[in-house]
Amino acid sequence: MLELKDMHVRYGGIHAVQGVNIKVNRGDIVTLIGANGAGKSSTVRAIAGLVKGVTGQIMYTGNDGRTVNLTGSQPENVVRRGIALSPEGRRILPHLTVSENLDLGAYSRSDKPEIEKDKEWVYSLFPRLKERHWQKGGTLSGGEQQMLAVGRALMSRPDLLMLDEPSLGLAPILVQEIFEIIKRLNQEDKKTILLIEQNAYAALSIAHQAYILEVGSIVLEGPGKELMHDPKVKEAYLGG
Numbered sequence: 001m002l003e004l005k006d007m008h009v010r011y012g013g014i015h016a017v018q019g020v021n022i023k024v025n026r027g028d029i030v031t032l033i034g035a036n037g038a039g040k041s042s043t044v045r046a047i048a049g050l051v052k053g054v055t056g057q058i059m060y061t062g063n064d065g066r067t068v069n070l071t072g073s074q075p076e077n078v079v080r081r082g083i084a085l086s087p088e089g090r091r092i093l094p095h096l097t098v099s100e101n102l103d104l105g106a107y108s109r110s111d112k113p114e115i116e117k118d119k120e121w122v123y124s125l126f127p128r129l130k131e132r133h134w135q136k137g138g139t140l141s142g143g144e145q146q147m148l149a150v151g152r153a154l155m156s157r158p159d160l161l162m163l164d165e166p167s168l169g170l171a172p173i174l175v176q177e178i179f180e181i182i183k184r185l186n187q188e189d190k191k192t193i194l195l196i197e198q199n200a201y202a203a204l205s206i207a208h209q210a211y212i213l214e215v216g217s218i219v220l221e222g223p224g225k226e227l228m229h230d231p232k233v234k235e236a237y238l239g240g
């Protein structure tokens with residue numbers, strides 16, 4: 001469905017992503033794990049069309065079976081092709097209500113009745129958001145803002161959902177809740193998911209395929225459950 005071929009990201013003189021090859025098969029949860037600064041956000045932001053200075057190929061095969069190279073695409077075109085990003089740090093609009101934030105996620109669509117249906121579906125996934133649909137985004141708790149960011153990404157009705165550290169800074173109970181929802185989105189709603197995480201244990205437990213990124217390069221890849229037992233992964237990411 002998605003294949004990064006020798007993809008590089010450069011910010012001026014900083015070579016943040018140094019030729020990664022990553023494959024995401026339709027229907028899978030694929031996780032990208034790595035320490036701070038490894039280049040994880042740069043990778044998904046490049047796919048989303050949010051950074052300049054991207055080279056290499058970002059081959060994407062949409063639902064229509066057509067394969068295109070997304071390198072250099074505008075963000076709105078990437079969304080239209082069926083890819084959505086729930087960004088790191090939540091990035092919801094604090095002065096807009098929960099409901100208005102969700103509407104923004106559907107900006108690329110014009111099918112009003114279907115948008116309303118999807119909103120109800122997002123509310124069913126996150127009942128807290130329904131209860132607080134009138135509340136300003138900025139006044140939500142951290143966990144609720146994270147749910148709103150995921151919900152907003154879902155409002156474009158993506159085939160490929162990219163989540164950049166959805167569990168960052170959340171209490172353990174909410175981390176569990178977010179991971180349950182990720183699993184459900186994959187199993188029940190057939191979403192393909194590219195999941196960036198520092199919570200390596202939780203991510204590897206649900207991932208079909210996993211990649212470990214270190215200073216801009218993939219150093220290890222394999223099925224999530226396999227990497228969980230890899231001595232190097234254990235030592236560096238799972239606390240020994």
Ligand SMILES: Nc1ncnc2c1ncn2[C@@H]1O[C@H](COP(=O)(O)OP(=O)(O)O)[C@@H](O)[C@H]1O
Pocket residue numbers: 011014016034035036037038039040041042043
């Ligand atoms: N907009 C930017 N301008 C310059 N350097 C950046 C920018 N964004 C990220 N970087 C640098 O690129 C590297 C990778 O960052 P990032 O992709 O955010 O890593 P991660 O998400 O794995 O923590 C870091 O060295 C970071 O400082």
Ligand SMILES: [Mg+2]
Pocket residue numbers: 040041042088
């Ligand atoms: Mg990041």
